[in-house]
Amino acid sequence: MGMLVKKVGCHRHLISLCAIGLTAFFIILANSVQASDSANGSSSQVLITKEDAAQMMIATVAADINDSSFRVHQYPALIDAGSKVRQAVADEGKASEYLACERQSWLFFIDLSPGAHFAHPAIIALLDAVSGEIKSMDAEWWPVIEVPVFDSTAKRQDPSMIVFER
Numbered sequence: 001m002g003m004l005v006k007k008v009g010c011h012r013h014l015i016s017l018c019a020i021g022l023t024a025f026f027i028i029l030a031n032s033v034q035a036s037d038s039a040n041g042s043s044s045q046v047l048i049t050k051e052d053a054a055q056m057m058i059a060t061v062a063a064d065i066n067d068s069s070f071r072v073h074q075y076p077a078l079i080d081a082g083s084k085v086r087q088a089v090a091d092e093g094k095a096s097e098y099l100a101c102e103r104q105s106w107l108f109f110i111d112l113s114p115g116a117h118f119a120h121p122a123i124i125a126l127l128d129a130v131s132g133e134i135k136s137m138d139a140e141w142w143p144v145i146e147v148p149v150f151d152s153t154a155k156r157q158d159p160s161m162i163v164f165e166r
Helices: 002-039 049-061
Strands: 071-074 084-087 107-113 122-128 134-140 142-148
Touching: 049 071, 049 107, 049 122, 084 122, 107 142
Parallel strands: none
Antiparallel strands: 071 107, 084 142, 107 122, 122 134
């Protein structure tokens, strides 16, 4: 009788993983249709919601982690396109690694030793809110978001941002 319960539990787990996978597929499909519409002149894009992004991250990156305990954190707001995410403390001996946001993205920090003092193994991940593509990198510190400012001629010529000119 105990084996039957174990098999049913396994099937429920498999069914829920399939449901999450199908949800992710339809979100990505809907977004690709929206993206192609925007290429044809329509500017509206449906972005992946915070909740759907979390479910996609749990079903993919978190599902591949074998550590006995870990914690997945999600930044509460979308990160703007053009932003870069790096770990807080860079290794002085090499160039700082970073993840670049091509479009608006959701930021995740996966702490592989919750409660431990830093530095310790972690993962920083971005989920593109348009395509659903996930980029990740190994880290030993929490993430830092670097947002470009005044990086275009339009921004530098915007009258609302000019406080003095001679």
